[in-house]
Amino acid sequence: MPLCEARINGAGRMLTVENLQFRYGNQSHQQPAVLRDVSFVVQEPRIVVLLGLSGSGKSTLIRCLNGALVPQQGRIVFQGVNLHGSPRCRRRCQHRMGTVYQNHALVQRQTARQNVLKAFVSTRPWLASFLPPGSRLQEQALAMLNLVGLLEQADQRVDLLSGGQQQRVGIARALANRPALVLADEPVASLDPQTGQVVLDLLRRLQRRLGLMAVVSLHQPDQARAMADRIIGIRAGTVVFDRPSEAVDQGLLKALYDQSLGQSS
Known part of the structure; x- marks a missing residue:
């Protein structure tokens, strides 16, 4: 089977991330892993928030999802296509994605x-x-x-x-x-709280109206719980929890934000 058509079980799975690992640098001088064995599946249009401290690996994960970075291990399958199977695969997937950047990129x-x-x-x-x-x-x-x-x-x-x-x-x-998938990397980090909430509310309305899947990185728990259908907590490049937003309690958040446990760069 061609790499660009690498399919997994479950035709309804829109996005599958399997055992993803990424580190910056080259083979002779590599940095510690920024993402470590990250896996999750999104099967239908939902808002999934990647939640964690700055430097936890959220932005790196978003850049892997939109094809800007190539992971050293693991794979990303989007609508049945292996994103990093070939340049043709990557282009095919990217045409069905849209990215919102922290600094607007205008x-x-x-x-x-x-x-x-x-x-x-x-x-x-x-x-x-x-x-x-x-x-x-x-x-x-x-x-x-x-x-x-x-x-x-x-x-x-x-x-x-x-x-x-x-x-x-x-x-x-x-x-x-x-697009079928919208990726947003800290879309309100450069905005004041009131304006940021307006932008997040707009994203949520549009996601519902257009039937999109959205993966959004945030570092504020209140914003995440108000916006998300599902929250994936990331600390030091590792998935700490993956729960419906209403199931994310203070105990999970304390474990996620306990800086004494360290974080990724």
Whole structure:
């Protein structure tokens, strides 16, 4: 069976992470493992929050899930495709994913609409990528901005928008290709608490409305329990617990945040 079609038992499993291990560095100078034997399965559209201290490995895991990093061991299977089976597999999976970044990752001197249109670059034919986006893509970009409440700011430069508005542009861009999976890496870390809550509420509404699966990394337990259907606690690159959000109690959180137990870099 070709690596790109490596299937596992259970056709309904949207995302499977098996025995993932990742460390930075090369073979001659490797750092300690950032992720250690991480495994979990998501079978249907839900919000899964990766919860833990800064430096626990959450961002590294998100970057493995979106194909930006290649784990040394284990595998990630998304909709029946081995994400790291080949470059073709990775591209195929990435076209069904959208990522929201902590620092927004926007081109500040371009408009909100232009930033959303960048989501289509990798999906357009090579020759077409040299031409301005057509009316269909323009309409799709505007529809995404309308979805996040920023239609009136579509042609405003993003450096003139507030931090919360910029993150909403980032969400619109992540949704532009109609992904099945949205990944969000500490999406409210750079925002004040009130604005951050507005962004998290928006993500939750859109996840429900569009029937998406979302994997979101956070470090605030209250935010995680309010947003998530399921919480995966990560400490020092290891899964400490994997529970429905209502089953995450103070005892689990104390074990997760006990800094005397150490953490990953």
